[in-house]
Amino acid sequence: MADVQAVEAVEAAKRAAAKTAVANHYPKDARWVGIGSGTTIVYVVEAIKGLGLDSEATRYVPTGYQSRQLIVSAGLTAVEFDALPAGTVLDVAFDGADEVDDDLNCIKGGGACLFQEKIVAMQAKEFICVADSRKLQSRLLTNWKYIPIEVAPIAAYRVLHKLVELGSVNPVIRTNADPKEGPRKTDQDFFLIDAPFAPLLTSADVAAGQAGDGTNGVWEVSALARKIREISGVLEVGIFCGQTGPQAAAAGGIGGQRPIAAYFGMPDGSVSVRKATA
Numbered sequence: 001m002a003d004v005q006a007v008e009a010v011e012a013a014k015r016a017a018a019k020t021a022v023a024n025h026y027p028k029d030a031r032w033v034g035i036g037s038g039t040t041i042v043y044v045v046e047a048i049k050g051l052g053l054d055s056e057a058t059r060y061v062p063t064g065y066q067s068r069q070l071i072v073s074a075g076l077t078a079v080e081f082d083a084l085p086a087g088t089v090l091d092v093a094f095d096g097a098d099e100v101d102d103d104l105n106c107i108k109g110g111g112a113c114l115f116q117e118k119i120v121a122m123q124a125k126e127f128i129c130v131a132d133s134r135k136l137q138s139r140l141l142t143n144w145k146y147i148p149i150e151v152a153p154i155a156a157y158r159v160l161h162k163l164v165e166l167g168s169v170n171p172v173i174r175t176n177a178d179p180k181e182g183p184r185k186t187d188q189d190f191f192l193i194d195a196p197f198a199p200l201l202t203s204a205d206v207a208a209g210q211a212g213d214g215t216n217g218v219w220e221v222s223a224l225a226r227k228i229r230e231i232s233g234v235l236e237v238g239i240f241c242g243q244t245g246p247q248a249a250a251a252g253g254i255g256g257q258r259p260i261a262a263y264f265g266m267p268d269g270s271v272s273v274r275k276a277t278a
């Protein structure tokens, strides 16, 4: 009974966060909207429907199979990322996260989606993250214990070896719930490696003098993300960091993989917001 109540409380928290995020960031004249993956994004789509705008002109860009099914089941119109007219910039992209730190860096991929999520977020003016209080931490890898990494199957063991060199302790190839069914496949038919590391340093940690260059296995977020992406065989890493959309636009580019705001449903029913400072 207590378990059922706990699950219901978490679902209520996700729904509250989604409703607030959509109320604050969904443009009334939205033309292109990115829709992420996972269990929390379901409430984002519910909240979008709840706005009652349902414009014929709005198109929703999915980040994988589940996301597309969600869009279509809600009676909304999906357009695949590779079918977007050249130069299309999404008005906004919403997505969940496995953990978010003080700088709004995120870990994503716990549900096996990260590559399409990243390219959709990076094509949007604003990327908005929606989650519950379990995901709200000061540093990444506090409550959530590993970094999901999407890899080419042929390179998986090579990547495992390289991750150990970077300081990961016991990285594993993710399997299906029944390990006899073999490795879990992504929407790209790639494998996932789940790589535990020590908690990742934030900008405040670095400003306070901590190195974060991998010495003794301690990494700063962006430094580790860069190192992992450099390994041949890695398609994408489930660390979303670096520029926000507005920062990218100010530099003459499009979109960023770091959200401009993250909304967390709290156990007391309130919604906590963390906003990017720059």
Ligand SMILES: O=C[C@H](O)[C@H](O)[C@H](O)COP(=O)(O)O
Pocket: 036, 037, 038, 039, 040, 041, 095, 096, 097, 098, 107, 108, 109, 110, 111, 112, 113, 114, 117
């Ligand atoms: O792989 C899945 C995605 O990155 C999800 O957005 C992330 O795992 C959060 O999922 P949920 O909302 O189910 O906690």
